[in-house]
Amino acid sequence: MSNFEGKVALVTGASGGMGSAITKALREEGARVATVDLVADCENSDFHVAGDLTDGLFCDELPSRAVEELGRLDILINNAGLMRRGPITDATDEDFRLSFAVNVEAPFRLCRAAIPIMEKAGGGTIVNTASCWGKYPGPDHVIYCTTKAAIAAMTQCLGRDCAPMNIRVNAVCPNEVDTPMLRTGFEIRGLDPETAIEHLNSTVPIGRVASPDEIANVVLFLASDKSSYLCGSLIEINGGKPVY
Numbered sequence: 001m002s003n004f005e006g007k008v009a010l011v012t013g014a015s016g017g018m019g020s021a022i023t024k025a026l027r028e029e030g031a032r033v034a035t036v037d038l039v040a041d042c043e044n045s046d047f048h049v050a051g052d053l054t055d056g057l058f059c060d061e062l063p064s065r066a067v068e069e070l071g072r073l074d075i076l077i078n079n080a081g082l083m084r085r086g087p088i089t090d091a092t093d094e095d096f097r098l099s100f101a102v103n104v105e106a107p108f109r110l111c112r113a114a115i116p117i118m119e120k121a122g123g124g125t126i127v128n129t130a131s132c133w134g135k136y137p138g139p140d141h142v143i144y145c146t147t148k149a150a151i152a153a154m155t156q157c158l159g160r161d162c163a164p165m166n167i168r169v170n171a172v173c174p175n176e177v178d179t180p181m182l183r184t185g186f187e188i189r190g191l192d193p194e195t196a197i198e199h200l201n202s203t204v205p206i207g208r209v210a211s212p213d214e215i216a217n218v219v220l221f222l223a224s225d226k227s228s229y230l231c232g233s234l235i236e237i238n239g240g241k242p243v244y
Contacts (some may be wrong), residue, residue: 023044072120132173171234
């Protein structure tokens with residue numbers, strides 16, 4: 001993996017399963033990392049900002065705050081996200097509003113604020129967290145799938161628009177990942193998480209769902225010079241499991 005010595009990254013949703021793995025991996029490769037989450041503190045952070053990504057002004061200011069504290073901004077990882085499950089007839093206005101605020105509007109605002117900073121500095125990389133379900137339909141997850149499809153489209157548009165600025169924008173599209181969000185979803189549905197994950201493992205050709213570290217490895221690849229010709233790419237991380 002490429003060395004990130006001297007680089008500064010901003011990671012949202014940094015205390016979650018994938019966010020923690022991404023932050024840890026970046027720092028192990030030499031990057032300094034500004035982290036963002038609702039929690040007051042975050043492990044493996046060089047500078048942590050606690051706040052609500054549904055606050056537009058908060059999002060708008062995050063890239064410049066990272067620069068003020070750490071001196072520059074080379075990498076933006078739009079990792080924060082949430083999932084609202086169920087058929088559309090059970091969905092509430094709040095489910096819709098909150099999902100789009102966190103999954104779509106926050107990354108939009110962060111990209112809008114970070115791109116001029118990166119362009120002025122000569123370039124940078126942005127990695128968004130989309131989903132396999134942003135490319136293919138998922139049963140009874142209409143709001144989540146729609147938000148992740150929006151992130152996929154945003155990534156492709158910005159990948160084209162930002163390439164002349166030496167800013168590469170790409171996205172990871174994971175399938176199931178063994179995170180607290182996945183396990184909580186099983187609990188909400190009255191299922192035992194361990195049993196449910198064992199069943200999921202049996203549906204994946206490689207034999208198991210992904211670990212957060214495996215997603216982090218791909219994120220670091222996209223953030224590094226090793227992916228220097230990828231712009232607007234949507235990288236599926238699915239263990240060979242079809243999602244359609």
